[in-house]
Amino acid sequence: MAVNEAKTLVFLLTDIEGSTKLWETQRREVSQALERHDLLVQRVASEFMGKWIKQRGEGDSAFMVFTSVANAVRAAAALQRALLNPGENQMVLSVRCAIHVGEAIQRDGDYYGPTVNRCARLRGLAHGAQVLLSDAAHQIFAEAREEGFAFIDLGRHRLKDLLEPERVWQLKAEGLPEAFPELASLDYTPNNLPLQHTSFIGRAADIERLVEEVHAHRLVTLMGAGGSGKTRLSLQVGAELLEAFPDGVWFVPLAALEDPGLVPMTVAQAMRVDPTLHVDASSVAAAIGNRKLLLVVDNAEHLVDAVADLAARILEQTTETRLLVTSRQALRVAGEKTYRVDPLSVPPTGSSHDPTELLAFEAVQLLLDRARLRNDSFKLDGHNADAVAEICRRLDGLPLALELAAPKLAVLSAGELLKRLKDVFGVLQGGPRESLPRHMTIEAAIDWSYQLLEDDERALFNRLAVFRDGWTVEAAEGICGFGEIEPTRVLDGLESLIEKSLVISHQGPLGARHRFLEPVREFAVRKAAEETAMAERAARWFLEWLRQKEGSIGSENWLAAVGDEAQNLHAAVQELIELGDRQSALTLCLLIHIWWLARAQYVLGVNAIEQALACAGEAEPESVGRCLNIAGVLKWRLGAMAHAEQYFLQARDIFAQANLSSRETATLNNLALVEMDRGNTESARGYLETCLRFYESQDDLANSAKVLTNLAYLSKTKSEFETAKIEFEKGRLLAHKVGEPDLYIRATTNLADVMMLLGEYRAAESLFLEALQVSGCESEAWFPGVLEGIAYLAGKTGNFERSATLSGAAEHLWQSVAEKPDAHALALRASLESMLLDGLGLSKLKELKRKGRTLSPARLASTTRAWLEGCSPSS
Known part of the structure; x- marks a missing residue:
């Protein structure tokens, strides 16, 4: 089912x-x-x-x-x-x-x-x-x-x-x-709340919080993008508050109103009060008097001055009346409490999704509920779960977009709809007949806000379309601040776009970051078609931005910053390729490549490098050779040995012709890895010993550490565990000495494997714990392998249930990284599976593995770390 x-x-x-x-x-x-x-x-x-x-x-x-x-x-x-x-x-x-x-x-x-x-x-x-x-x-x-x-x-x-x-x-x-x-x-409380024809989905926390806000503040304004569900949310909050307002909850829809002078009359009519013949804000407030009521004023953004004036008069002249207003921008009235209405929750990005887990996300719930109104046989299952998740992400959880997309599932499969969403505005049309014109299509909903902007705000909005996945103020000023928009004015313009609910912001570990919702970004891209120079400006700005960060390459802050800008950086590579600037495209790839390796983004990296190498244009031989070598490493991580060898050999020849001995030696180290994976251990050892002699002659400790670690791994694959133990220990100590944290952790986790295979479980526990104490370890490419090693360790020490849970988690996480387990890891997995079957039985094993697949990487890291700390003799 x-x-x-x-x-x-x-x-x-x-x-x-x-x-x-x-x-x-x-x-x-x-x-x-x-x-x-x-x-x-x-x-x-x-x-x-x-x-x-x-x-x-x-x-x-x-x-x-x-x-x-x-x-x-x-x-x-x-x-x-x-x-x-x-x-x-x-x-x-x-x-x-x-x-x-x-x-x-x-x-x-x-x-x-x-x-x-x-x-x-x-x-x-x-x-x-x-x-x-x-x-x-x-x-x-x-x-x-x-x-x-x-x-x-x-x-x-x-x-x-x-x-x-x-x-x-x-x-x-x-x-x-x-x-x-x-x-x-x-029926027994005064109100005019309109009948709804579809169920209200999600937002329980928003309703609870807003009920508290209305009790605490006399004016609360719900702000959010067009189609974010502000109206429906305000109605539900009004319904929840009926008992608190004995004189009624009164809904005042302003969307169809064009004349600001009619706002007081519209409010008076909605409340069913009888003001004086001369109807203005003060007379409405006077007519309310000491009544205890709630006004739910909907769609105020195009009449913001008139609504603000009315709200101010009511707050001044009454004591018991409160207002809940929906608007795409704040009223800016004294005492106003603004509340941002975010889109519905969407599934995280990932290679695959469990259908059961998807039902926890509000966007999925809404899409399924509305789809079943048109097609009651529509089901969420293993065949369409990934497409449904991607539809919700593609529409950024925007309720109006989901409402418009859902009926299409009566005639299209989820996969077919997803493909058509490449033209989101062409697909998302045809809202209910009774809808306002601006809610008939998602494009009209966004255009309504766009038309309310000033000219300079529109210009900035259009330029911001160049960003693929958000931006910082620094980037916006550097890229969009030119011509009629001076860099010093970008901040004010951005603040206005945020206030008018066209840009959303959040505070991350590295500071404030801003973005469009995806449908809004696509609208901006259409409007920005004439801004032909923006893509090149962005590409060259990001190239210079990364050059300035070369001194911190590989640090946690650097990895986080590059991760935030990943889509913008890859768009920059593509733009430089289209411009025929091969050297700049290769340089940008070289500046990014540590992030590809650290975050297991191998396919993304290979594609970028291959396209840059194929670009027509001049480039320095060293840059070409380095990119070929990196492409080989990425292919090796992907298990494509023949392609990896081809790239390494091409890079070696270029470096040899250019008399770049150190670069040439690096390719020999990499060729050794290919030979090792092919089982040609003697050939691999020959390459590695040649590398080690060269690096030692140059007193190059960092590269010596890498070669020592690779020699240790070679011993491990040959089951020469005592030798591997000595070599891994040497390699990791040297890596620590020269400040190579990634190499140190890889040597440490491999040493933990060796200690486990030697039966020295306490030592293995301590080494695995050391790896998990690295900040952000759950984001590292090596994390699934470490979990699998700890799962084996737990099984060998009789902790079968924990072992099975970690095993399920590791298998699931392997799917989300391009790097695949090597032959040794696969053999370990087979041995572990057999052990757990004997210890738990098939049914219990499956249950625990399913549990493991539901745990987040951060939760896995913290709970496993706590368990290892409990195992440690020093605890």
């Missing part, structure tokens, strides 16, 4: 009325009563063939699942009777219950979907000791005509999900009270 294939289930949700106040006043009694409550929930769930999902409870609530409405009703009645008769000297807990039936998705032992959400909303209507049923649940139970149960028709009520009203029924049974106040539905 596909992971999102829904099952029809019955949900019984409960919570304790007034639990917060009880905790504050009678903590000891409540604690005892809750213990009894949980025991009763567990008992009735079991007695009536249901399941209590304990992790979904929030301390004062319960979440139960049944396959039969009748059993859910019996369980609710039994629970209420028991709670209402607790026994002598025990507190009576007033619990409200709701029962609903429908489809839901099961994931990791939990349940998700609109049916669950609807049941929670139904529970919110109930009073303590009351059991409510949805109309769907009532109809099913009524057909059974079971004695002892009857129902009271409470009529149709609007729930806080803002969907179609629900006909609600109250359970009537022996021992249960019948008289209750009116239900606390939207």
Whole structure:
């Protein structure tokens, strides 16, 4: 069954009325009563063939699942009777219950979907000791005509999900009270919140935070890009706040309004107040008076001055009224609290995705929900999971874009839709007929914001399209600051674009970074078509930027900075190639290549170098030879030995002709690696000994360390472990002495393998721990191999469950790096698999490996480090 294939289930949700106040006043009694409550929930769930999902409870609530409405009703009645008769000297807990039936998705032992959400909303209507049923649940139970149960028709009520009203029924049974106040539905609180036709997906944390913000601040402005879901979020927050505003929650849509002078009248009409004949901001505020109400003012960006004036008057002239405003820019009114509405969460980049894991991301949930509206047979499974994840990333989690993309899945597969999204504006058209014109296409939604910009802001917006994956202020000033936009004005322009929700920002380890959402970037690229010189300006700026960082190549900060700019740097290489500037293209490749090696980006590096080498144009022989040698190393890491050898030989010949002896010797070292992998150990040793003699004659300690480490590895492949142990120790000490951290760690992890094979497990533990204490180790190319080594170590020391979890994690991580395990690692893996099968059995082994695949690299590093520290004799 596909992971999102829904099952029809019955949900019984409960919570304790007034639990917060009880905790504050009678903590000891409540604690005892809750213990009894949980025991009763567990008992009735079991007695009536249901399941209590304990992790979904929030301390004062319960979440139960049944396959039969009748059993859910019996369980609710039994629970209420028991709670209402607790026994002598025990507190009576007033619990409200709701029962609903429908489809839901099961994931990791939990349940998700609109049916669950609807049941929670139904529970919110109930009073303590009351059991409510949805109309769907009532109809099913009524057909059974079971004695002892009857129902009271409470009529149709609007729930806080803002969907179609629900006909609600109250359970009537022996021992249960019948008289209750009116239900606390939207119908009994003044409001004009519009009916919604689709379910609200995700954003639970946003709603919780915004409810707090509205209580804390009288003016809250939701800011975000067009199509980011500000309107729908504001409506849900308004629904949540109904009980807090007895004079109503009033929705004021301004999107279709063009005349700023009509803003006060529009607000007055929405609130149903009767202001004086002369309607302005002050008269509206006066008409509100001391009412306690919430105004939800939607789409204020094109009328920002008028809305700001009205908000200021209301804040000055009233004491109880609050405003929740949606806008693509702030109002800039005293006391305003802005809240950034980010896109929905999207899956991280990766080579493959587990369909079950994808359901944790809000963008995936929204896409699937809306796709099933048009095509109820659409499923998320192993065949389309990667395409679905990439669609969500490609659209940057923007709700409007996802809403427009989802209907296409009725006629296209996810893979086909992904291919068509190369023309995102051509594909994402045709919103609902009732939508505003600017929400009919994603292009129109962005153009609405673009047209509100000043001329200089538009010019900067267009120039920023040159960046492929974000930028720093330094880069924006250096590349975009020329002509009519002086470098000193770029910061002000960027600040304005951020305020107007066309650019998003975040603080990273290296400082502030800015970017467009992907659909916005594509819009900017179209608008910037006439900016023909921008790509060359960017390419030459990034070349100079990296030249200035040569002194810190390979450091953590350097790797992080290059990682941030990776897409911009590779775009720069391509631009230099197109310009025919072969020398500059090769130079840029040489400046980047340490990052390719450290971050296992081998394919990316090979492609860039091969295209630069093939470029027509002049270049220095040394640059050509160095790039050929690097291409060989990258091919060797990819396991393409024939191609690697070809590049090494070409590089050797160029260096020999240019009398570059040190460079030529480096290629011999690399040729030794090829021979080693082919099993030609004597030929490999000959190359390495030649290299070592040369480097020692030049007193080149760094390269001597590399050759010593390679000689040690050669001994390891020949199972000469005692020799390998001595050589790895020499190599790593020398690497430490000359400051070669990557070489030091590779020597250390290989030495750990050798110690493990010699049965010296304590020493191996200490060496592996040393590797995992490197900052950012989970990002290194060697990390999967280290995990696999530790998995073997754990298995050999009897820690089979940890071993299996780490083994699954390592296998998963190998898929995300281009480097593949060598013959020794594969043999170790086979031995480990056999050991774990014997120790755990196939079923348990599979379960633990699945668990390992779900753990993040950072979590793996920290938990494994903690385990090794516990193993260490010094701990």
